[in-house]
Amino acid sequence: MRDLIDHPDRDHLVAGATALTSPARGATLIPNPAHGHRTRWAAPLRDGATVADALSLICGIGILGAVHTLGEQRFRPCGAPTCKGVFIDTTRPGRRRYCMPGLCGNRINVANHRARQAAPRGGRSAR
Ligand SMILES: [Zn+2]
Structure with a gap:
């Protein structure tokens, strides 16, 4: 398989x-x-x-x-950079990105959220 x-x-x-x-x-x-x-x-x-x-x-x-x-x-293959999983996309639109959306997709969302929180906010000068 x-x-x-x-x-x-x-x-x-x-x-x-x-x-x-x-x-x-x-x-x-x-x-x-x-x-x-x-x-x-x-x-x-x-x-x-x-x-x-x-x-x-x-x-x-x-x-x-x-x-x-x-x-x-x-x-x-799974779209999560740390995952080695593969899958068959049987969704109607065919745009699934992760082998386990609730796990791999959620990890990406959490990592992106943390990166946004850690990044300095744009448009403000730090004085
Ligand atoms: Zn995965």
């Missing part, structure tokens, strides 16, 4: 995410009891699959969906 997000060129993302879906027995449509006669997508795991296989399949399908619907430009 990390390698894919760190190197988000489209071919790399599609190849890597497709490999992550290898624990699946393929894709199919199954009845969706919640919606009458309609169906929904399903990707059953092969026999003997582990929890790690299930997570791999979920991540692979998620990455393929993000590449298909949003594009590879939505795979980004």
